Amino acid sequence: MTGPAKIVVRYQNGSLLKGYAQDFSPGAQYFHVRADGAQPSKPLTRVVMQELKAVFFVRDFVGNGGYKENKSFAVSKPLSGRKVEVTFQDGEVLVGTTTGYEANRPGFFLFPADDRSNNVRMYIVAKAVKGVRFL
Numbered sequence: 001m002t003g004p005a006k007i008v009v010r011y012q013n014g015s016l017l018k019g020y021a022q023d024f025s026p027g028a029q030y031f032h033v034r035a036d037g038a039q040p041s042k043p044l045t046r047v048v049m050q051e052l053k054a055v056f057f058v059r060d061f062v063g064n065g066g067y068k069e070n071k072s073f074a075v076s077k078p079l080s081g082r083k084v085e086v087t088f089q090d091g092e093v094l095v096g097t098t099t100g101y102e103a104n105r106p107g108f109f110l111f112p113a114d115d116r117s118n119n120v121r122m123y124i125v126a127k128a129v130k131g132v133r134f135l
Helices: none
Strands: 005-011 016-021 030-035 045-048 052-058 082-088 093-098 107-112 119-125 129-134
Touching: 016 045, 093 119
Parallel strands: none
Antiparallel strands: 005 016, 005 052, 016 030, 030 045, 052 119, 082 093, 082 129, 093 107, 107 119
């Protein structure tokens, strides 16, 4: 069994929270995070889904600030789901694949086009999205 997921929570107001998801569920109104480096005795942070832009399930918390993520798909890589470009209200654009996008859902998972991305997958909160375009 694996432990809690390593995540970076991005709020619509631009703030970040790095830590470990304790009870994340895409359909929930909120979940809890143990902040990275927090003492076990410290209370968990309650995260309200509708305040978020996205939840990034990451390989590590540091990442590589100088790395420019590739926004195109490798020709040789087999894909699962539909290719999609997501544009957020703040102008950020992510490219990847999704198997669960429906316009009327509160959110959906996106898998990055770039295999070398620090993001393993992302949960996109629909309220923070300006547009979704299938590629």
